[in-house]
Amino acid sequence: MTASPAKKLVKMANQIAIFFDTQPGDPATGIAHHINEFWEPRMREGLLDSSATTTEGLSPSVVKALAHIRRATQPA
Amino acid sequence: MKDFILPPKDDRDMGTPASRSLNMITLKIDGFDVTVPEGTSVMRASAEAGIQVPKLCATDSLEAFGSCRLCVVEIEGRRGTPASCTTPVSEGMVVQTQSSKVRKIRKGVMELYISDHPLDCLTCSANGDCELQDMAGAVGLRDVRYEAVDTHFQPRQNGEANPNYIPKDDSNPYFTYDPAKCIVCSRCVRACEEVQGTFALTITGSGFDSRVSAGAAGDDFMSSDCVSCGACVQACPTATLQEKSVIALGTPERSVITTCAYCGVGCSFKAELNGDQLVRMVPYKHGKANRGHSCVKGRFAYGYASHTDRIVNPMIRDRIEDPWREVSWEEALGFTATRLRAIQAKHGKHSIGGITSSRCTNEETYLVQKMIRAVFGNNNTDTCARVCHSPTGYGLRTTFGTSAGTQDFDSVEHTDVVIVIGANPTDAHPVFASRLKKRLRRGAKLIVIDPRRIDLVKSAHVAAAHHLPLRPGTNVAVLTSIAHVIVTEGLADEDFIRTRCDWSEFADYAEFASDPRHAPEATEMLTGVPAAELRAAARLFATGGNGSIYYGLGVTEHSQGSTTVMAIANLAMMTGNLGRPGVGVNPLRGQNNVQGACDMGSFPHELPGYRHVSDDATRAVFEQLWGVTIDAEPGLRIPNMLDAAVEGTFKGLYVQGEDILQSDPDTHHVAAGLAAMECVIVQDLFLNETANYAHVFLPGSTFLEKDGTFTNAERRINRVRRVMAPRNGLADWEVTQALANAMGAHWAYTHPAQIMDEIAATTPSFAGVSYEMLEEKGSVQWPCNEAAPEGTPIMHVDGFVRGRGRFITTEYVATEERTGPRFPLLLTTGRILSQYNVGAQTRRTDNAAWHPEDVLEIHPHDAELRGVKQDDWVRLASRAGETSLRAHLTDRVSPGVVYTTFHHPVTQANVITTDHSDWATNCPEYKVTAVQVALSNGPSEWQRDYAEHAERSRRILPAAE
Numbered sequence A: 001m002t003a004s005p006a007k008k009l010v011k012m013a014n015q016i017a018i019f020f021d022t023q024p025g026d027p028a029t030g031i032a033h034h035i036n037e038f039w040e041p042r043m044r045e046g047l048l049d050s051s052a053t054t055t056e057g058l059s060p061s062v063v064k065a066l067a068h069i070r071r072a073t074q075p076a
Numbered sequence B: 001m002k003d004f005i006l007p008p009k010d011d012r013d014m015g016t017p018a019s020r021s022l023n024m025i026t027l028k029i030d031g032f033d034v035t036v037p038e039g040t041s042v043m044r045a046s047a048e049a050g051i052q053v054p055k056l057c058a059t060d061s062l063e064a065f066g067s068c069r070l071c072v073v074e075i076e077g078r079r080g081t082p083a084s085c086t087t088p089v090s091e092g093m094v095v096q097t098q099s100s101k102v103r104k105i106r107k108g109v110m111e112l113y114i115s116d117h118p119l120d121c122l123t124c125s126a127n128g129d130c131e132l133q134d135m136a137g138a139v140g141l142r143d144v145r146y147e148a149v150d151t152h153f154q155p156r157q158n159g160e161a162n163p164n165y166i167p168k169d170d171s172n173p174y175f176t177y178d179p180a181k182c183i184v185c186s187r188c189v190r191a192c193e194e195v196q197g198t199f200a201l202t203i204t205g206s207g208f209d210s211r212v213s214a215g216a217a218g219d220d221f222m223s224s225d226c227v228s229c230g231a232c233v234q235a236c237p238t239a240t241l242q243e244k245s246v247i248a249l250g251t252p253e254r255s256v257i258t259t260c261a262y263c264g265v266g267c268s269f270k271a272e273l274n275g276d277q278l279v280r281m282v283p284y285k286h287g288k289a290n291r292g293h294s295c296v297k298g299r300f301a302y303g304y305a306s307h308t309d310r311i312v313n314p315m316i317r318d319r320i321e322d323p324w325r326e327v328s329w330e331e332a333l334g335f336t337a338t339r340l341r342a343i344q345a346k347h348g349k350h351s352i353g354g355i356t357s358s359r360c361t362n363e364e365t366y367l368v369q370k371m372i373r374a375v376f377g378n379n380n381t382d383t384c385a386r387v388c389h390s391p392t393g394y395g396l397r398t399t400f401g402t403s404a405g406t407q408d409f410d411s412v413e414h415t416d417v418v419i420v421i422g423a424n425p426t427d428a429h430p431v432f433a434s435r436l437k438k439r440l441r442r443g444a445k446l447i448v449i450d451p452r453r454i455d456l457v458k459s460a461h462v463a464a465a466h467h468l469p470l471r472p473g474t475n476v477a478v479l480t481s482i483a484h485v486i487v488t489e490g491l492a493d494e495d496f497i498r499t500r501c502d503w504s505e506f507a508d509y510a511e512f513a514s515d516p517r518h519a520p521e522a523t524e525m526l527t528g529v530p531a532a533e534l535r536a537a538a539r540l541f542a543t544g545g546n547g548s549i550y551y552g553l554g555v556t557e558h559s560q561g562s563t564t565v566m567a568i569a570n571l572a573m574m575t576g577n578l579g580r581p582g583v584g585v586n587p588l589r590g591q592n593n594v595q596g597a598c599d600m601g602s603f604p605h606e607l608p609g610y611r612h613v614s615d616d617a618t619r620a621v622f623e624q625l626w627g628v629t630i631d632a633e634p635g636l637r638i639p640n641m642l643d644a645a646v647e648g649t650f651k652g653l654y655v656q657g658e659d660i661l662q663s664d665p666d667t668h669h670v671a672a673g674l675a676a677m678e679c680v681i682v683q684d685l686f687l688n689e690t691a692n693y694a695h696v697f698l699p700g701s702t703f704l705e706k707d708g709t710f711t712n713a714e715r716r717i718n719r720v721r722r723v724m725a726p727r728n729g730l731a732d733w734e735v736t737q738a739l740a741n742a743m744g745a746h747w748a749y750t751h752p753a754q755i756m757d758e759i760a761a762t763t764p765s766f767a768g769v770s771y772e773m774l775e776e777k778g779s780v781q782w783p784c785n786e787a788a789p790e791g792t793p794i795m796h797v798d799g800f801v802r803g804r805g806r807f808i809t810t811e812y813v814a815t816e817e818r819t820g821p822r823f824p825l826l827l828t829t830g831r832i833l834s835q836y837n838v839g840a841q842t843r844r845t846d847n848a849a850w851h852p853e854d855v856l857e858i859h860p861h862d863a864e865l866r867g868v869k870q871d872d873w874v875r876l877a878s879r880a881g882e883t884s885l886r887a888h889l890t891d892r893v894s895p896g897v898v899y900t901t902f903h904h905p906v907t908q909a910n911v912i913t914t915d916h917s918d919w920a921t922n923c924p925e926y927k928v929t930a931v932q933v934a935l936s937n938g939p940s941e942w943q944r945d946y947a948e949h950a951e952r953s954r955r956i957l958p959a960a961e
């Protein structure tokens, strides 16, 4: 029952969104900050790459957060 | 408040417990002035003055009992000869401990005892370690004037079987009970009650007929409620209750103080030896976590260190299908270094990583993460805390500012209401449980929030005021409902919140929690917790005095693990229960050094001291010292490493002292990840399950064989001291250093003390820690630095580490793991007393006597529906996989819930668990899996395949001549 890598990242991102969606303030900022802080670059790349093709299945807040997620090459 | 402690090396038995009074009393004993706290016994006061009054039934771990009459003294102005153990001191008292009158009484008492005692001292196992012997000497007993007609020790009398003779009880694997030598002082009975809290022993009969008896009539120690903690053995003044190891090996002649390597309580022990032969482990009475107590694991289950399964030579193989080849350290390390560098050359710097061990020392963990960051050149380091307490780190850092519990264990002595949630202390943290039960027997109230009716809910002389038997996975809903009751009934501590927390954040939270959808009546259907019971529990916690919360893996190992930790923090803040003794948020850590492994920078995003890798100033500290550049990006966590391995971008893994194949969820996925790697290095005591997929096996050393420190659940840094040479030749830190050097580093540590100095120099919360200071103080709780030179028993005293305490909204979100027609039951997992985690150590000791296999607890109703009877083999299946084990019918679990442990590899309970995990930390959701149970006729196909595969992959080639 192991999901494909891209699906797994989508699921993880959505789970994070579920939390920040319930918090006061802008969820997208919280989500992006959390992902930048805890996700290894290849995971962030994986999410950004797969979402460049399609954002299907991604929670709306994650879609909004995408712009704030750092590419591996970008300095912190 | 400074605690009153004897000089640390003083192990004398003071006869009765210390008094905590601050009122001092002065009296005269044998002409000397003595000043002691009010409430001290005359016996203890004498001991303080260096005068040992003879005694048999008294010992300083127990309340005085006054039955033997050996300790009598004369007191001016008082009639008769009072027992000094039961007589409290008073101002101006004048005591004579050695008058001819009391000497005569004492001799008479000893004569009586000795006349009914076998005089085989020379061959007795307690020879040299027997208080009866000592007292005979102390009172100057030279002859026994009468011969007893009836005795308890002669098997035959007047040619006939002696009805008073009871043969030895050998049923416990670790100690014997020889009634022939018993003097019926009842120290054992009282130790079982007062210290351990199990009440397994009683004195039956009276007068000459009184005997110590375990359990009910017909029971022996093994069949009684005895949990083999050993407190009675330690309390027994004679050879009646005696360790079998002492009987076999003789009385020890030297001792070394060290720390238990099993659970997060971190008990201090005296390892007692003859030469380098370990004879027994005795809990150290000045150990601040355990105060002289221990459990069966720490005291008795050390036999694995010398088990024949232990691998002591390095081994390598090209492919995991090959048999192992024993090689020299040099060859093994050269092979490893070449492979890892080749992988990096081909797949990039980030294609390898490592896992630190919560069983190893702080110094060892620090070195492993240093090797990964400085020598591997990436941040791909993680630790098994990922799978247990990572949400604690995230949750408590977010709310309070520190990734650790707030109290010391002594704090429990001051608590009035305790919430235990998602923890089973009597099994997983036994010594803490004993201390908690002691407080409960003295009147504190208990609230248990757990799907199972754990032992604490109802046991001898302890009962929970409320048990909230929630459905697995609904922690957040229950805790938010408790907050709802507190807020809507006006029970919140507004003063505390206004002065210590952010009021507007609280206001937001209060508004959120007040919503009717969080009312217990509204959540009852979902959580299964009766609303009235929940309301009563909430009121009790908010109004019952000092409230403390203790929690375990039943909180963290959920998809909402981090949220639950924050809900707990909210509850403590809104009731003002932080910053003083008796309160606080207390994670009960699983393994001995989980706290330390986290502190030491094992996580991929954090350098030691919980500082993010993207922080330039922190990196600069380490870069300067290490002479390398540190990656500013977070590395991979364990589950991410395995995902990346399956994808083909992660190829090499160094695993120190962990068995991720057995301990991590979704075994199939872990196995696939490991199988996809080109170089897996396992460093451990035994060929563990992960080693089935390894190319290199580096033998590890036990805690008895090395120096270092462990940090327990109360942030206490305890010394681990080497008591014997490593059987594998090297301590684990030496192995890591050798590997780093084989890969081009130039490390030259010669003692772990130097590693601690490096930790202190780089990590502010450890700045004041050194081996010299630990030698002097015994132990210290971090933060320990200029601001807190004595360490920090209780955190957030004058304010939160982060400034103001932060309330976080805790919306309940159902896990994706749901029951349905195919998988209608919820499985939750846990552990039991005698076994430890994956069981690699405890299974290799006589502890196996208590838990030979994992069983499935199922409610009789669910069992009946499926035609399952007690002890039947059942098939346990989830969406992830299936396994088989035996059923145990019990109403400890509610209908709809089943429960098992994961101590045995044949069960492979994690074949069942899924890859769901905590949203913030990826901590796996062990505690909720939807399953189905059906009758089966033995082990599953996977289990048979697995056993076969394991056997094949463990082959070792005979050494070449």
Ligand code: SF4
Pocket: B188, B191, B192, B196, B198, B199, B200, B201, B214, B225, B226, B227, B228, B229, B230, B231, B232, B233
């Ligand atoms: S070993 Fe512990 S539980 Fe067992 S009888 Fe002795 S004190 Fe009680």
Ligand code: SF4
Pocket: B181, B182, B183, B184, B185, B186, B187, B188, B189, B212, B235, B236, B237, B238, B240, B241
């Ligand atoms: S077994 Fe030992 S401690 Fe217990 S009553 Fe007998 S002599 Fe005393």
Ligand code: SF4
Pocket: B260, B261, B262, B263, B264, B265, B266, B267, B290, B294, B295, B296, B297, B298, B299, B429, B430, B431, B432
């Ligand atoms: S396992 Fe835990 S409670 Fe038992 S002796 Fe060791 S540290 Fe103490």
Ligand code: FES
Pocket: B054, B055, B056, B057, B058, B065, B066, B067, B068, B069, B070, B071, B072, B083, B084, B085, B086
């Ligand atoms: S030691 Fe005081 S009565 Fe036994």
